[in-house]
Amino acid sequence: MGEGLYWWFAVLFIGLQFLKENMPDINQNPGILEFLNDYTELGFSSVLLFLLIGTVLTIVVQSSSATMALTLLMTAEGWIPFDLAAAMVLGENIGTTITANLAAIVANFHAKRTARAHLIFNLLGVLWMLILFYPFLNLISWVAQQIGSESPYVNAAAIPVAISLFHTFFNVLNTFLLVWFITPISRIVVWSVPEKIEVEREIDEPKFLNQKMLQFPETAIASLLKESKYLFQNTIFEIVTHALNIHREDIKSELKAKKVVKKSIEDFKTDVRALYLSKVKNIYGEIIRYATNAQSTLKLTKVQNNRILEIKVANRKMVEVLRDVKELNRNVSIYFVSENKHIKKEYDLYRKLAVQVLRVIYNIPTDDTEELQKNLIVLRKKTNKKLSEHNVQIDHLIRKNLITTDMASSLVNDNDNVRDVLNNLITVAELLYCRSDTLFAPVNEQKESLIEVA
Incomplete structure (x- = not known):
């Protein structure tokens, strides 16, 4: 305001x-x-x-x-x-x-x-x-x-x-x-009075990227991980949820995904680009700068260097998620309250799949990465299977003239957008939470040839 x-x-x-x-x-x-x-x-x-x-x-x-x-x-x-x-x-x-x-x-x-x-x-x-x-x-x-x-x-x-x-x-x-x-x-x-994300006038700053931590590989990686996880489970979670016109409280609740979608009938009028500029862009840039400095100035093992690369990839995937959800947001806001029950049902399916993935992200365990990895693999297979089946349903709706040409075009494009958003969210979770902590890597790995990236 x-x-x-x-x-x-x-x-x-x-x-x-x-x-x-x-x-x-x-x-x-x-x-x-x-x-x-x-x-x-x-x-x-x-x-x-x-x-x-x-x-x-x-x-x-x-x-x-x-x-x-x-x-x-x-x-x-x-x-x-x-x-x-x-x-x-x-x-x-x-x-x-x-x-x-x-x-x-x-x-x-x-x-x-x-x-x-x-x-x-x-x-x-x-x-x-x-x-x-x-x-x-x-x-x-x-x-x-x-x-x-x-x-x-x-x-x-x-x-x-x-x-x-x-x-x-x-x-x-x-x-x-x-x-x-x-x-x-x-x-x-x-x-x-619909729920809205209040766009901050000031640009958000990193919370955990301390220059003193950049003196040692272990502390630098720990800082990068902490900042990236915080960005993922708070800001990215918040923006994606609101872009799909879903309440964060409902994601965190015990309500079934179908009921969450059914009760979410408001258009939050989320400006994804404005939120990216104020809440993500600066922090993303600082994470990449911090990671690059760590690779340039510290003597890293191959394992440590790969871990930093994974963190950088995870952050890039988060930005891709916002890019795709921005495209998705406009059609979701149009069709999730459409009088055409067929198109509404299809977009409700997209939102339901998103609820299931976002709920896993919010409830990520911190002590059992092996179990998390299994759950994410199952979630990815289940999500992709649903979206593949959805392609068949779209063809059926088009053949039967149950949706307009514009609706069909939106559905086809958004099917790909949803697939990219959800797969990237799962990938980020895998990269940030399912990799071994370099502090506890085996000694022989730690003693591998040190590399110094100029």
Whole structure:
């Protein structure tokens, strides 16, 4: 988000604070609201008007409790009746959510979702209350009389008690009612505020490439490995996952791959190139530079030199993954919500295979490289077999005219893209995690002829 937008919101909140501090002190001079008495005879329009007034007052005063106190004061002075005081209370329930939503505009998507959920929850509560407004007020009047108070319709002195009952009953019933609709409300919130990777304005820097570690082959290789593994299991994992419109949390969960794909229905609008430039390019360049320096300045055994070459290849493969997933991202975002069930099913298959591979990457064991190697071999065979079978399915869809020419072209190209992405991910895992640590290589290997790459 641009710096100008942050300034805009800074000025907005300064303006709100200025308005709050310089407006007439309503608490000390409540008489300035007496004019509202002229708008109490408009029927249900008055209810809507005072609901709006309650909302605006809460935003300006920035305190629902202060607005509640003003509402009770206005009823005590006889300026507004019980029903309009209740309407103001409903407005306060909306107004109290506005500040949080304004603040969340420049926050991350988690904060936006929280604020949006609060707003939707209160709006739904106000909506159903307006539908049952007068019957509910009659119920409150009856309850007030049952506990020894008078009817708020008859005696203005009884309105504060009735308003307190109204506020309490409304919030309790609203919570009890809407708690059964948490799932659809959360879906609305997730749909309205999609998850996004916030593109960092600053270029990410390496975390483990220390020049002091470049003095010895073992420490240099260890640093290269640590940096490369961190890049792979964090940044590459994150970008690929979001490029396929899949939540990282779902990859890490116990949900079956098919269910993960089924529930991921948002377009994250991931800019793969921007993320590569800000999160990967600099670190990739530093890894290659560090590795080349190690090969040029250190006396390495053949084993050690080969290990550095493998690390360099692994990093190059990571960049290739981003190149291919960038091509894949556009069509996934178009077709994973397509009305054509056939094309949607094919892209769901691509995403399902990606979930299975990404899940292995996230859960890579650190203590059993032999078992990992076996798992990666099986995963590669299974993935390639599925994609080969998928070619037959594409031919079937084309022959039966179940997809358009453009869809067929996209599927054919993306079948290759998916194959390259997933195979390269598996290759990176093999290169980084399934090779013997040179620190523990056999002595005779360590004593092989030293080579110094000029």
